Amino acid sequence: MAGPKFKTGLRLMSGNEAVAEGALYAGCRFFAGYPITPSTEIAEVLAMRLPQVGGFFLQMEDEIASMAAVLGASLAGAKAMTATSGPGFSLKQENIGYGCIAEIPCVIVDVQRGGPSTGMPTKPMQSDIMQARWGTHGDHPIIALYPDSVEEAFWETIRAFNLAERFRTPVILLSDEVVGHMRERMFLPKPGTVSIYNRRKPRREPDKYMPYEGGAQDVPTMAAFGTGYRFHVTGLFHDRTGFPTNDPAIIESELRRLHRKVDRGYNEIMKWEEFFLDDAEEVIVAYGCTARSARAAVKRLRLRDRKVGMFRLKTIWPFPDRAIRQIARRAHTKLLLVAEMNTGQVLGEVERAVAGKCAVEGLQRLDTEMITPRQLMRALREG
Amino acid sequence: MSCLDDFAQYPPEWCPGCGNFDLLDCLKQALCDLGLQPHEIINVIGIGQASKLGFSLKCNMFDGLHGRALPVVLGIKMANPAVKVIATSGDGCFYAEGGNHFIHNLRRNLDVAILASDNRVYGLTKGQASPTSASDFKTKVHIEGVGALPLNPAALALVSGATFVARTFTGAKAEATELIKKALLHRGAAVIDIMSPCVSFNKVNTFAWFRQRAKPIGPDHDVTDLHAALKLAFHDDEHIPTGVLYQTRRPVFGDHLTVMQGESIVQRTLRFTPDRVRPLFKDFY
Numbered sequence: 001m002a003g004p005k006f007k008t009g010l011r012l013m014s015g016n017e018a019v020a021e022g023a024l025y026a027g028c029r030f031f032a033g034y035p036i037t038p039s040t041e042i043a044e045v046l047a048m049r050l051p052q053v054g055g056f057f058l059q060m061e062d063e064i065a066s067m068a069a070v071l072g073a074s075l076a077g078a079k080a081m082t083a084t085s086g087p088g089f090s091l092k093q094e095n096i097g098y099g100c101i102a103e104i105p106c107v108i109v110d111v112q113r114g115g116p117s118t119g120m121p122t123k124p125m126q127s128d129i130m131q132a133r134w135g136t137h138g139d140h141p142i143i144a145l146y147p148d149s150v151e152e153a154f155w156e157t158i159r160a161f162n163l164a165e166r167f168r169t170p171v172i173l174l175s176d177e178v179v180g181h182m183r184e185r186m187f188l189p190k191p192g193t194v195s196i197y198n199r200r201k202p203r204r205e206p207d208k209y210m211p212y213e214g215g216a217q218d219v220p221t222m223a224a225f226g227t228g229y230r231f232h233v234t235g236l237f238h239d240r241t242g243f244p245t246n247d248p249a250i251i252e253s254e255l256r257r258l259h260r261k262v263d264r265g266y267n268e269i270m271k272w273e274e275f276f277l278d279d280a281e282e283v284i285v286a287y288g289c290t291a292r293s294a295r296a297a298v299k300r301l302r303l304r305d306r307k308v309g310m311f312r313l314k315t316i317w318p319f320p321d322r323a324i325r326q327i328a329r330r331a332h333t334k335l336l337l338v339a340e341m342n343t344g345q346v347l348g349e350v351e352r353a354v355a356g357k358c359a360v361e362g363l364q365r366l367d368t369e370m371i372t373p374r375q376l377m378r379a380l381r382e383g
Numbered sequence: 384m385s386c387l388d389d390f391a392q393y394p395p396e397w398c399p400g401c402g403n404f405d406l407l408d409c410l411k412q413a414l415c416d417l418g419l420q421p422h423e424i425i426n427v428i429g430i431g432q433a434s435k436l437g438f439s440l441k442c443n444m445f446d447g448l449h450g451r452a453l454p455v456v457l458g459i460k461m462a463n464p465a466v467k468v469i470a471t472s473g474d475g476c477f478y479a480e481g482g483n484h485f486i487h488n489l490r491r492n493l494d495v496a497i498l499a500s501d502n503r504v505y506g507l508t509k510g511q512a513s514p515t516s517a518s519d520f521k522t523k524v525h526i527e528g529v530g531a532l533p534l535n536p537a538a539l540a541l542v543s544g545a546t547f548v549a550r551t552f553t554g555a556k557a558e559a560t561e562l563i564k565k566a567l568l569h570r571g572a573a574v575i576d577i578m579s580p581c582v583s584f585n586k587v588n589t590f591a592w593f594r595q596r597a598k599p600i601g602p603d604h605d606v607t608d609l610h611a612a613l614k615l616a617f618h619d620d621e622h623i624p625t626g627v628l629y630q631t632r633r634p635v636f637g638d639h640l641t642v643m644q645g646e647s648i649v650q651r652t653l654r655f656t657p658d659r660v661r662p663l664f665k666d667f668y
Contacts (some may be wrong), residue, residue: 015659035508035524047524060512061479061526062450087449117448118430 005052008188015153015179016083018186019109020045022157023081025194028107029055030080032069034062034088038177039111039120044081063088067095067108073338074099075104075233077224079161083109086128087118089135096170097136098235101258103212103220105156105164105199109173111180112288114368123368124177126288131174133317139255141262143269144172144317148291148356150184156314162197163269167261168219174316176341178289178370202229212254213240218261262318270320273312276302280309282380283327285338285350286315290371294339297376306378307332313346328357336377338362339371385420387411397432401581402553407436407471407512409556413563414442425459425468427452429481431507433473433500433579440471450480453488458494461637463647464494467567474501478514478534489543489572491636493561496566497574499536501582503588510544510584517620520587536576537616537628541609547573548612548629552597553580554590558625565627571635578623591651593623597609600626 011020020042023031031046033039043059050057056078060066066082073080084092089110099106112128115118128135128336132144143163147156157173191348202221203353211231212220220240221228236244237251245251248368263267273291276298277283287292301308311327313320327333336358338347347362354360363379365371390411397403414424421442428437430449438445447455452470459468470477476500477485488495503520505511512525514534521528540548547569551559559577566573578597580590604626605611612629637643645651 034506035511037508040508042513047526051526057524061482061514111599118446 006188006191008182008190011182011186011188012183013150013186014041014181014183015147015175016041016111016181017045017168018150018154019083019157019175019180020049020174021188023107023161024049024053024055025154025191026158026161027079027196027198028081028161029053030073030078031055031057031082032060032066032068032073032080033082033084035064036063036085036088038113038180039083039085039088039109041180042109042111054161060313063091064095066219067092070106070267071095071099071102071104074104075225077227078125079105079165081107081109081161083111085111085113085121086115089128089131093097093136094132097138097140099170100136100142101138101235103168103222104170105168105222106170107160107164108170108171109157109175111153112174112176120368122177124370125366125368126176126290126342127342128174129316129340130172131341137216141169141259142172143167143169143315144174145271145314146174146287146316147179147314148288148312149179151186152314153179154186154188158194158196159271160187162195165197165264166219168222172317174288176288178292183204206230210240211242212238214257214261214369216306218257218264219259224262236375237316266318269318270323271314272320272323273314274309275312276309277311277327278309279307279332279333281307281332281334282309283333284308284376285324285336285337285346286310286311286318287346288339290339290341293371293373294376296373300373301377301380306380311336316346319349319353321349324350324353325355325357328354330363333358335359335361337361337363337376339376341365341368341371384418385415387415389412389421391439392443393438395439397435398583400580400582400590401432402502402581403433403436403500405553405556406498406559406579407439407579409553409559410436410440410498410563412560416560417567419467421581423467425470425575426463427455427470429472429476431473431476431505432581433471433502434476436471436500441649450476450482450571451484453481453484453493453495455499456492457488457491457636460494461643461648463649464626464637464643465647468494469496469498469567471498473506474499474503474513474515474536475505478536478539482514486539486543489540489545489574492544492546492571492633494571494635495573496563496569497572498563498566499576500579501536501576502579502585503533504581504585506581506584517587523646530603535616536574538613540574540576541613541616541629544572544633545574545629546571546631546633547627548616549573549575549627550573550578550623551625552578552593554594555597555625558599562627569630571633577592584644597625600624600628634650
């Protein structure tokens, strides 16, 4: 296999291909997964592309094994990821929780399809929003991103890796069958021009290394297995040495630190798009494939002089509640219309953030067909 | 009595030439020959092209999760041991995702006929290697080959504790039908690894490839001899013995439990007679 090989410039790609390519730019050198529609193309592209850049690819015996292998690879020092869809995402959850408490950077892609259960493998839904947040047991922080286009799938994958490395945590990259399978024109930059964050390595001598000492930023430095550092990793509650503890005070302070490291990163993690919001009276809140219809609806209504805009979530978790509260407090904001392909998983979060400062309504669709611009326009006319 | 049409349901959507068509025919024929009615059978399936067989076979059906058919069977059989349960799925479902359940339910000698349609490839997700693919099998995600030994379903079934182990080929329909009948009549964990060609994604293990290699086991094989069965299970790929490798009798799971004696737990009525309740009161008061 030849050395690093990146095709740059203008390309026609699918969202799943863009995720795979983005992972390579971000420095991902390990993928373990199990085939599942509609995410399989990510594995197929990486099976071919990873060896070309000196990376490792393996189809495992199931999704649980895949997620565990990703944790192992990351602890050994490789940037690692897996990709799946709803049923496989459910299976990975226990290991994702391990990644959260053991603070193991990695990226999990969930290309959403109809659910629950086997649901509709070949069509989109946006019903894993809460699974991304609370899929694994226990009180843990999580970061989840959700692009709405092929080009953004590329960039958000890179951002997912950067955030995973920066905060030493699993990051969920949500996508959906539409974003994953549609093809769009996109520009692939030169690899050196993309900013990449790598996990901070310990500076102390190996015998003084504390694998879970938060330091000034609450994010511990991370040694790799086999680099002269000897350390202990466990899913049990542990102290800064990494060894299990049952001291209630340490358990509380360590769990608080786990949450604090992500809370303090709010500004770094949070990303959203404001589309015609400056004077908007009615604001569509949308994300993923639904945001594409929302953008079209806003454009059409603006042509009719309607003061309509869109707030698009790119970071889903932690939830951008401060940004949404700010929009709700603007004097001209009358209504937030939350459009999503589920029964209101983000609607509830928006209501919590807005806390009655303006009217909030939901537009929901569960038939695995996209919400159309016309549907949104009708909802705003009647609203 | 029943006839083939009694078991007909939605027409299958496999590729023309798929071995699963033959397997479906054989299964229907076996059910008819045994005089079973659609309402007497429960078919538990998983996920995969082979599992889709379930949609085309009229009977009670549990269309389950990928790899998880057998634990569902356990639930059904413990609640009502009288019902006839078959589990139909493929090599990916039984041996990869469901590998753990396969081993442990054979240890239990769960009373079920396991029909594993083994095409040595993933058809539903379009052409990745399965646990039974050859080590040098190349796919779009195994560009340099699988690099792991193919799983040996018959040998695994034997060492895990199955009490009926057979192997057949969808091209040998008479043999396959007879084996399915034997598996259905067997009390205990019956496994048939059914070699079934995938015409779209496996260009190595084709119909001709299987036909050349599938050779019926001779009459001098003693099916009660586990070591002889293991010898037959460890075939070389040029000569694949088909037929019953092993059959024995062993208590099925539940036989050792007091609660499983007599009528099933779903038929049992809860009766709080004084002589049943008195010992309970004694425990607490």
